[in-house]
Amino acid sequence: MTRTVIAMRGAEVALAAAAVVATVPAYRDFFGSGGYLVPLTAAACAGALGALRAATLRWGTSATIVTGIAGFLTVTGAVILRGRELTSIGTGIANGWMRMLTTGLPADPTAELLILPALLVYAAGFGAVTVALRTRAVLAPVPFPLLSLLAALLLTAGHTEGAFPVAVAVLAPLAVLVLIRAVRRGGVTGRAYLADRARFGLPMVALVAVAGIAAAHAVPIGEKGRFDPRALIRAELTIEDTVTPLASVRSQLEETPPRELFTVRVTGAVLDRVRTAALDDYDGTLWTSADRFLTAGRTLPADSGPAPSTEVRLAVGITGLAGPHLPAAGWPRQVTAGRVGFCARSGVLAAEKADRPGLSYDLVAGVRPRDDAMRSAGPDLAAGARYRALPAALPDALITAADQLTEDAPTSFAKLEALERGLRAMPYTATARPGHTLERLGSLFADGPDRTTGYAEQYAATFAVLARSLDFPARVVTGYRLRPESLTAGVHTVRTRDAWAWAEVKIAGYGWVAFDPADPHNRRQPPPVDHTSSPAGSGTAPSAPEDPGVQARPRQPLADELAAVERLPLVLVILAILTAGLQAVVLAEKWRRRRDRRRGTPAQRIAGAWMQSTGRLRAAGLPIHRSWTAYETAEAARARFGEAASPVATLARLFAEACYGTRPPGPEPADEAWRADRALRAALRRERGLARTAGAWLSPASLWHRSG
Incomplete structure (x- = not known):
């Protein structure tokens, strides 16, 4: 083996290994830190080196497989497990994908x-180098790095930003690898030959790479809406x-004596409350939530709000908290406890029942106090329609x-502050009738003896409903107040009497x-309310009037109307694609039938020509009964x-002679039958015109008939 061939084979090994190593950064946004880089890179390199050793020593299949398994166990034990039992490898392989x-x-x-x-990158490195050294097929090593990349993208679907540069880093060494293998397979005749091939091949590789990058930027396929298998897997x-946590506020406030729930030490900012649950669905009867909790790592997903926030640290110790939701503040960023669930949509923490007794954790969160900059901002209409949805009709x-x-109120934020001030000015009654149905909320503003008062449950729910009616994305939040009298030596002891509800x-x-x-603290009697602009002033939802023009509204949010208009081009594109797909299926099926009928x-x-022609007649509008003979059809x-x-x-x-004749027909009658079919097609086209002929050809109607 010449030095040139040895150098080319060495380059193939290096390029195959480099392509596999380039797939490792695809896990960048899956893991919260760079601690994955060294273990996965080491696994990819170990797989490549193990395959190189087995191929160099020309070991057989069995010895090569044993070498691969031993190499994976070695590198996993040394780099990942670091002295722990190797039995964890089997558990990690079996349950790793679900985790x-x-x-x-x-x-x-x-x-x-x-x-x-x-395991994935090790197997890819081992397989790519093995086939690179033991086969002559030009594309043999290519599938291994590609499969490793696809597996990484699948496991991190929806959570891998900037996957395109990773794909380029994988494809670039693969393109050069394919070029080298093509040259080596064609035979090596010296340095001049190699230089000539390189002068042609390398610019072509660069041209294809540049064209691919340009095309990907022009048509950004896969940037959004990538299939995420997480949507099909139930949360662990x-x-x-x-029952909705909002309904438990009253019972906690009335508990005598108050029961201790948890302790919390706050550093870094001043907090007067901690959140437990966030409720974003309202059906007119209950505020509920459908949060999906996934096991949280130390670092939590970032909030969508780009504004800077103040960092606050909480040290929480659970003592008697019964519900699944855990105390938090602002938007959680880091949490130390294991087996804690986090909902990235709402920012709520939760734990399973078995994990809550004696649970303690440290939490880092970002909070944002109100300031002048915030007061000039508007609602986040991109939050989603679910946060602005209301029942079909609100009480007047x-x-x-x-x-x-x-x-x-002159601004959007001023409207929210006006709602807050107006509701706080209404009397608070701790013994008021519970519930937060539309009827109950409407009774807060009723006139005369029908008017009622409320406590935190009613006012939080009312604020959210009123804010949504003004097209603000709002939700109801339950949690606990951190009152100064509960503070001892820097630690708040939170009890049931501190239960509270508010809106966000x-x-x-x-x-x-x-x-x-x-x-x-507002225990005064309710002031009279002017209901001159509303009928009767009752708090109950009015029945539907005879005139639909004055039906009790819900307000149609402007953002939803704009979203509907923006979705119209997408709907039209989807309809066009479906129509084109249907026509492609029709044309393909008719072409297949025509091809099949010319065989045999x-x-x-002859029978095929007859079926083709009767199909044309049906498409032209002639009803053909199954009981008709061929002559009756004619x-x-x-x-x-x-x-x-x-x-x-x-x-x-x-057709009649072919079916009922004493002797089978020859090739000439078959050719004559298809000439007659062509003549019929031309005659019908002249008779009906080009437009109707094209419509008949694209119509799927003839496919529904067995003889069509």
Whole structure:
């Protein structure tokens, strides 16, 4: 073996290994830190080196497989497990994919999450180098790095930003590898030959790479909406179903004596409350939530709000908290406890029942106090329609209240503060009737003896409903107040009497901002309410009037109307694609039928021509009954289309002779039958015109008939 060949083979090994190593950064946004880089890179290189050794020593298949298994166990034990039992490898391989699909991101680079990616890149490196050295097929090593990349993208679907540069880094060495293997397979005749091939091949590789990059930027396929298998996998954490936490506020406030729930030490900022649950679905009866919790790593997904926030640290110790939701503040960024669930949509923490007794954790979160910059911001209409959805019809009392309380507010944020002030000015009664149905909320603004008072449950729910009626994305939040009298030696002891509810609105650039519409110190009697602009002033939802023009509204949010208009081009494109796909299927099926009918014996070809022609007649509007003979069909066609249908008579004769003749027909009658079919097609085209002929050809109607 010449030095040139040895150098080319060495380059193939290096390029195959480099392509596999380039797939490792695809896990960048899956893990919360760079701790995955060294273990996965080491696994890829170990696989390549093991394959190189086995191929150099010319070991057989069995020895090569044993070498691969031993190499993986060695590198996993040394780099990932670091002295722990090797039995963890089997568990990691068997359950690793499920753990990766049910873990909140970004995840910690723990051993149980690294074993499966390590196996994938190790196997890819081992396989790519093995086939590169033991086969002559030019493309043989290519599938291994590509499969490693596809597996990484699948496991991190929806959570890998900038996957395109990773793909380029994988494809570039593969293109050069294919070039070298093509040259080596063609035979090596010296340095001049190699230089000549390189002068042609390398620019072509560069040209293809540049063209691919340009095309990907021009047509950004796969940047959004990539299939995510996480959507098909049930969350690993099982959070027990509970009645809406909003309904438990009253019972906790009335508990005597108050029961201790948890302790919390706050550093870095001043907090007057901690959140437990966020409720974003309202059906007119209950505020509920459908949060999906995934096991959280130390680092939690970032909030969508780009504005800077103040960092606050909480040290929480659970003592008697019964519900699944855990105390948090602002938007959580880091949490130290294991087996804690996190919902990246709402920012809520939760834990399974078995994990809550004695649970303690440290939490780092970002909070944003109100300031002048926030007061100039508007609602975050990109938050989603679910945060602005309301029942079909609101009581007139609520609609009127929203208008009256905000009529003098000059800005969006001022409207929210006006709602907050107006509700806090209403009397607070701890013993008020519970519930937060539309009827109950409307009774807060009723006139006369029907008017009621409320406490935190009603006012938080009312604020969210009124804010949504004004097209603000709002939700109801439950949690606990951190009162000064509960502070001892820097630690708040939170009890059931501290249970509370408030509302949050998502502000563009700032995330969820708290609004507290209940004032427990306001015990005065309710002032009279002007309901001159509303009928009767009752708090119940009015029945549908006879005139639909004055039906109790829900307000149609402007953002939803704009979103519907923006979706129209997408709908049209989808309809065009479906139509084109249907026509492609019709044309392909008709082409297949025509091809199949030209095959076989002469009798079968004649039958095929007859079926093709009767299909044309049906598409042209001639109803053909199954009981008709071939001659009856010809007569009906002649009566309908005149001389244009004369070829049908010829076809009828040939078809009858083929079916009932004493001798099988030869090739000439079969050719004559298909000439008659062509003549019929031309005659019908002249008779109907080009447009109707094209419509008949694209129509799927003839496919529904067995003879069509």
